[in-house]
Amino acid sequence: MSMLGAGPARATERRPAPGEPVRFVALGDSLTEGVGDPVGDGWRGWAAVLAHSLAPEGAGVEFTNLAFSGALASELTVRQLPAALALRPRLAAVVVGGNDTLRSGFDIRAATLELDATLGELSGHGARLLTACLPDPGTLLRLPAPLARPLARRMRAVNTVVHALTARHRALHLHIADLPWCQERRLLSVDRLHPSAEGHHLIARRFHELLAGTDRPLGAGHRLGPPPVAEPAEPPPGRAADLWWMATQGTRWVAARSTDLLPGLLALAASEGAARVRGATGRHDEQMARAAAQALASLG
Template identity: 65%
Template sequence: MTVRFAALGDSLTEGVGDPVTGGWRGWAALLAPSLSPDPVDFRNLARSGALSRDLLVSQLPTALALRPQYAAVVVGGNDTLRASFDLERTSRQVAALLSSLTAAGTVPLTACLPDPGRLLRLPAPLARPLARRMRGINAVVHALSEHHHAVHLHLADLPWTRQRALLSVDRLHPSAAGHQLIARGFHALLAEAGHPVGPPPVDLPVRAPGPGANLWWMATQGTRWVAARSTDLLPGLLALATIEARHLLRGSSRRLDHAEAAATAAIISRLTAPSSKPPLPDPLATPPAADTRPTG
């Protein structure tokens, strides 16, 4: 019996940071052969720059047509890196993704994500708003994963900042070693949950980036990324940073944390209520423009 596995997501699931001849490999491709002792039909639908709405409108219909037994749904990082970020909207989109997949009998694989401000070592007025957004997304994904019985990997808890070898040169995506760690983590969780998986993913030889890798990445990819974020994220983030700096000077920054926590708890309560059925957003509606430029 062939097992079908569809991977929905952004650049992390596409495999950025784990280069192979002709493109990227990534954790989902590494995990796929280990999902079953039988043959596995794997389709990677993830695309760099994808937002939650992109998964819902563009990737989900293709995934459902495949009738997969497993589907990766790792998303949210790009949403937090947009000036148009709205936790309520993103949460409803993630809820709709998981609801649609589980209704079709698919087991979702989800993960919480590390704080990008911490990975990039941004100053506090810039890092704290991003961290607040990421905490909100992660809390929602935790709750929705439990609500929909997803296999959830605590990806944010991995030692990204302590083990530099786990990060690629852009400091936002896993390295080849990081992708292998994610694949093994999902395999272990599936085995613990009683899924009939095959042998764990094999350890592949990896080579750490050389001393000039950071300069090469900045010359070939990083400058484009910085320019893209300068026209989208940066103006909004600077406005948030101004507010954050004022609160830091007044010693009242915890008010923002408490407000974020209260808003997140309210969203979770609405989306996980027994009668809650998050509607699928209308693809023909006019939302904020989706930015599909690569984050890394």
């Protein structure tokens, strides 16, 4: 895009030493943390599944998942980026933005600056980047139109920014938003916001396909391993297991966020209803698109 100019310079590729393991770090929120794909007392997730396929048998992979539930774009820069740089990764996944859209103080320009800083630092230190655009949470949750429309507007703005920054930093991009989440319910977990185990495996396979389709996917001297399996080895949980998860964990997750999300969502719905009465919904869409474009233009 012309507004981005030539973009930041990349570091000279560092040739790995013989036998050096593939270092892979994942930055992001609950999607990358692995919520929806339980293993033991924790989460596994698409990034961990992908990590197992980043090198052929006998080669080492060092995987670190820095993502945590609820993370905003600003928290990647402040809390996750320093730890990621210290690990000197060959591959870094940066997937964030959904939580930003769910905050009453949503600021597309601030999110753009934070995400650009995170991607720039990682690529500047020689990491190959993975990015993704995310599905609209209002659609996944099947919210009524007054709630769903403003969330969709914000998500479009975030995805516009992510697409542009992907080109700016020469990342590999996966259109997670285009995967059939609503058409194939089994891909979503019980909370309808996060992938199920099968959904996480699908994301891992698609990222592996992207890497396999490029020359020297992890730099000189590295080869990929076989792709992740088509489906999880374990069967998906039944309805009883879903209900038990919601009763023991899901309810706490919803309650913890309701104090922050619900007032903001209600305010958005009221604003959207007033705009619809005035016939100003289209104008709100234009304003958000313009804000995203201005945020990108400010990067120079």
